[in-house]
Amino acid sequence: MKNNEIEIVLYGAETLCPSCVSSPSSKETFEWLEAAIERKFPNQPFKMTYVDIYQPHEEPDKQTFAKRVIEEDMFYPVVVIEEKVVGEGNPRLKLIFAELEKYGYKAEE
Template identity: 40%
Template sequence: MTKVSVVIYGAETVCASCVNAPSARNTYDWLQTLLPKKYPELDFKFTYIDIDRDTENLTDHDDQFIEQIKNDELFYPLVTMNDEYVADGYVQLKPLKRYMSEQFGVTDTTN
């Protein structure tokens, strides 16, 4: 079974550019429920990182993504899979499904 590490970076306050989008925590909860149902052949591990509070035990990838968010190069919530950028800001299903198909060769089983 292919392992997929999903990391959602966010903060308590809603991103200024994403006012009408779900919060980072809501995005984390949504993906944690959605992805295993749509892709049962993958072994998902989910992590939420608060960019303002979680500062210990971060990888270099984590630090780089957090720096890009703080420099307004990326928006939160930011979603990565296996340390690769997937989506940021207003995270939607269609780009996620495309990424899953391209990177892992899987299709949505719930269409």
């Protein structure tokens, strides 16, 4: 059983990335992902953090990664769990859920 809260960080921006024009916005993806994780892993704590890649962030590691998203032309939103990139552009729930299960999250059917 997991005993600590995992942080899921979504890096995105107000504007859509050039190749993601038909996709939902980063904020919409953040809300959708948060709701999907709450449904899949009810009563299991996690922390969702949204980082706008064009706004300075108070945590240096998040600021550094936000710059990397821009410099490496990553498809955003970018989903990071415990410093591992698990989704880029249009994140796949299956991959995100599988990563959370590695930390002891148990799906409730």
